Amino acid sequence: MRIIPLAVMKRLIKKAGAERVSDSAAAALGEMLEDTGLAVSEKAMKLARHAKRKTVTGKDIKLAR
Numbered sequence: 001m002r003i004i005p006l007a008v009m010k011r012l013i014k015k016a017g018a019e020r021v022s023d024s025a026a027a028a029l030g031e032m033l034e035d036t037g038l039a040v041s042e043k044a045m046k047l048a049r050h051a052k053r054k055t056v057t058g059k060d061i062k063l064a065r
Helices: 005-015 024-050 060-064
Strands: none
Touching: 005 024, 024 060
Protein backbone atom coordinates (compact mmCIF):
# COMPACT_ATOMS: atom_id res chain seq x y z
CA MET A 1 0.00 0.00 0.00
CA ARG A 2 1.45 3.33 -1.06
CA ILE A 3 1.35 6.00 1.64
CA ILE A 4 3.42 8.73 0.00
CA PRO A 5 1.84 10.02 -3.25
CA LEU A 6 3.82 9.72 -6.52
CA ALA A 7 3.52 13.47 -7.07
CA VAL A 8 5.39 14.13 -3.83
CA MET A 9 8.17 11.73 -4.85
CA LYS A 10 8.42 13.37 -8.28
CA ARG A 11 8.75 16.82 -6.68
CA LEU A 12 11.48 15.53 -4.39
CA ILE A 13 13.46 14.03 -7.28
CA LYS A 14 13.02 17.21 -9.33
CA LYS A 15 14.22 19.26 -6.37
CA ALA A 16 17.41 17.18 -6.55
CA GLY A 17 17.87 18.41 -10.12
CA ALA A 18 16.08 15.99 -12.45
CA GLU A 19 14.22 17.53 -15.40
CA ARG A 20 11.86 14.59 -15.88
CA VAL A 21 10.89 11.73 -13.58
CA SER A 22 9.24 8.45 -14.54
CA ASP A 23 6.43 6.95 -12.51
CA SER A 24 8.60 3.91 -11.82
CA ALA A 25 11.42 6.07 -10.40
CA ALA A 26 8.99 7.93 -8.15
CA ALA A 27 7.41 4.65 -7.01
CA ALA A 28 10.81 3.09 -6.27
CA LEU A 29 11.87 6.09 -4.17
CA GLY A 30 8.54 6.11 -2.36
CA GLU A 31 8.83 2.42 -1.52
CA MET A 32 12.38 2.87 -0.22
CA LEU A 33 11.45 5.91 1.89
CA GLU A 34 8.39 4.16 3.33
CA ASP A 35 10.47 1.10 4.28
CA THR A 36 13.11 3.30 5.91
CA GLY A 37 10.48 5.41 7.69
CA LEU A 38 8.75 2.33 9.05
CA ALA A 39 12.02 0.88 10.36
CA VAL A 40 12.96 4.16 12.09
CA SER A 41 9.45 4.50 13.52
CA GLU A 42 9.55 0.99 14.98
CA LYS A 43 12.91 1.70 16.66
CA ALA A 44 11.60 5.03 17.98
CA MET A 45 8.52 3.30 19.39
CA LYS A 46 10.77 0.85 21.26
CA LEU A 47 12.76 3.75 22.69
CA ALA A 48 9.58 5.46 23.90
CA ARG A 49 8.31 2.25 25.48
CA HIS A 50 11.65 1.71 27.20
CA ALA A 51 11.29 5.20 28.68
CA LYS A 52 7.77 4.20 29.82
CA ARG A 53 6.10 6.68 27.47
CA LYS A 54 3.27 6.23 25.00
CA THR A 55 4.27 9.27 22.97
CA VAL A 56 7.05 9.02 20.38
CA THR A 57 9.04 12.26 20.37
CA GLY A 58 11.32 13.92 17.86
CA LYS A 59 14.23 12.93 20.07
CA ASP A 60 13.19 9.26 19.76
CA ILE A 61 13.14 9.56 15.97
CA LYS A 62 16.58 11.18 15.91
CA LEU A 63 18.02 8.51 18.22
CA ALA A 64 16.44 5.74 16.16
CA ARG A 65 17.84 7.14 12.96
